[in-house]
Amino acid sequence: MMGGYGGQFLAGILLTLEISVCSYLIGLIFGVLGAAAKLAPWRVLRVLGNLYTIIVRALPELLLLLIAFYVLAGALSGLAASVGLVKSDFSFSPFLVAVIALGFIQGAYVTEILRAGVLALPRGQSDAALALGLSFPVRWGRVLGPQVLRHALPALGNVWLNATKDSSLISIVGAFADVLKVSSLAAAATKQYILFYALAALCFLLISVVSMWILNALHIRSRRGLHIA
Amino acid sequence: MTAGAQAAVTLQGVNTSFGSNHVLRDISLTVAQGERVVICGPSGSGKSTMIRCINGLERYQSGHITVDGIALTRDATSLKRIRRDVGMVFQSFNLFPHLTVLENCVLAPMSVRGMKRAEAKALAMDYLGRVKIPEQARKYPNQLSGGQQQRVAIARALCMQPRVMLFDEPTSALDPEMVREVLDTMVELAGSGMTMLCVTHEMGFARQVADRVIFMDGGEIVEQGAPDTLFAAPKTERLQRFLAQILRSH
Numbered sequence: 001m002m003g004g005y006g007g008q009f010l011a012g013i014l015l016t017l018e019i020s021v022c023s024y025l026i027g028l029i030f031g032v033l034g035a036a037a038k039l040a041p042w043r044v045l046r047v048l049g050n051l052y053t054i055i056v057r058a059l060p061e062l063l064l065l066l067i068a069f070y071v072l073a074g075a076l077s078g079l080a081a082s083v084g085l086v087k088s089d090f091s092f093s094p095f096l097v098a099v100i101a102l103g104f105i106q107g108a109y110v111t112e113i114l115r116a117g118v119l120a121l122p123r124g125q126s127d128a129a130l131a132l133g134l135s136f137p138v139r140w141g142r143v144l145g146p147q148v149l150r151h152a153l154p155a156l157g158n159v160w161l162n163a164t165k166d167s168s169l170i171s172i173v174g175a176f177a178d179v180l181k182v183s184s185l186a187a188a189a190t191k192q193y194i195l196f197y198a199l200a201a202l203c204f205l206l207i208s209v210v211s212m213w214i215l216n217a218l219h220i221r222s223r224r225g226l227h228i229a
Numbered sequence: 230m231t232a233g234a235q236a237a238v239t240l241q242g243v244n245t246s247f248g249s250n251h252v253l254r255d256i257s258l259t260v261a262q263g264e265r266v267v268i269c270g271p272s273g274s275g276k277s278t279m280i281r282c283i284n285g286l287e288r289y290q291s292g293h294i295t296v297d298g299i300a301l302t303r304d305a306t307s308l309k310r311i312r313r314d315v316g317m318v319f320q321s322f323n324l325f326p327h328l329t330v331l332e333n334c335v336l337a338p339m340s341v342r343g344m345k346r347a348e349a350k351a352l353a354m355d356y357l358g359r360v361k362i363p364e365q366a367r368k369y370p371n372q373l374s375g376g377q378q379q380r381v382a383i384a385r386a387l388c389m390q391p392r393v394m395l396f397d398e399p400t401s402a403l404d405p406e407m408v409r410e411v412l413d414t415m416v417e418l419a420g421s422g423m424t425m426l427c428v429t430h431e432m433g434f435a436r437q438v439a440d441r442v443i444f445m446d447g448g449e450i451v452e453q454g455a456p457d458t459l460f461a462a463p464k465t466e467r468l469q470r471f472l473a474q475i476l477r478s479h
Binding site for chain 1: 313315316317324326336337382386
């Protein structure tokens with residue numbers, strides 16, 4: 001029934017997951033940097049952080065991806081070539097550009113989530129950690145960070161679910177056979193539109209259900225100590 | 230100077246303002262090793278700000294603070310050394326809710342003092358025993374009553390084996406029936422010779438353990454002395470008014 005497309009679908013799911021995981025991890029890094037900038041005592045950083053979240057959240061993801069791919073990546077590789085860092089025919093891997101661009105977009109949302117999480121921390125937590133003499137890494141790694149994450153986890157889960165769906169945008173900028181691309185190729189070739197698009201929907205549903213299951217487990221774990229006896 | 234003669238805490242001409250609000254005006258205070266000082270005063274008088282300056286939780290604009298001979302500066306090393314030696318207990322306990330009682334207690338000794346887990350655990354169990362809740366070690370803070378949480382907070386601070394303990398209204402957030410158990414713990418601690426600075430309105434506690442009571446108002450130390458003299462014969466009108474209000478509300 002699958003007309004030999006089963007293997008391609010499997011590869012598509014793996015590629016979709018690969019793009020999602022990579023872009024999400026990059027998004028988390030941008031998010032931590034963005035939140036740190038927006039909460040920084042220095043005005044310059046706060047302005048930069050605000051520009052980041054305002055612009056990225058305002059523009060369509062597709063437009064940002066096209067800008068990253070056709071404008072920024074081209075300009076950067078041209079610059080690198082002109083100073084002799086790379087050969088003149090160099091171009092960035094489309095996968096890398098797309099994953100960084102998607103991560104940059106998710107990072108803007110993560111920035112807002114983490115910022116809200118930090119602001120929701122009672123001031124006393126930081127006071128107590130400072131009074132005990134805990135160093136910066138211990139303060140954030142053991143005391144404040146876990147509490148921010150507990151607060152932010154549901155919203156970060158939403159960003160992850162969006163990441164799995166946005167991953168299909170990658171086929172705009174290169175020959176990537178992610179789940180959606182495979183299904184539209186198969187549908188066009190066999191005219192079995194209902195079958196193959198339903199199959200694509202099923203794949204995304206599967207990813208989403210498994211994700212939610214994992215996120216729920218993480219959420220329950222992160223709430224340990226919160227219940228009242 | 231010998232350790233016995235050296236002051237535990239000194240403040241010299243300390244001034245703090247938040248914007249146009251002058252919170253501490255020229256505060257000078259010397260606390261001897263082992264001395265127990267109770268600080269009282271109306272809200273907004275600067276008493277919390279003053280003790281928060283001592284371990285660098287609050288910045289001050291001018292003046293000098295030394296703790297155990299170490300000058301408190303903006304330099305990270307002096308802050309680090311002072312915070313190792315100064316324990317603090319807060320009004321709202323500020324236990325870490327995602328860590329068990331035991332983890333709350335061993336975190337700083339392990340990460341700041343570099344203690345091995347077994348050693349830190351033994352120390353924590355010892356202090357939890359002294360505040361009479363060793364059986365709660367595996368629970369999370371939210372599973373305990375307010376009084377129990379505050380006793381854990383005291384044990385957590387003591388696990389760093391501080392030379393000075395700061396208390397910032399430790400019983401103000403507690404239900405009345407839990408105040409006693411926390412005060413008892415503090416009385417016991419006072420008996421062990423710990424240098425204590427305690428912001429509180431518990432006048433009974435002040436009479437029982439304080440060597441000296443300091444009355445603050447409007448960011449200044451208005452009056453100070455032994456609790457019996459100070460409470461029996463307040464010299465200033467401001468202290469008389471404050472004591473009258475305290476007595477009326479108790």
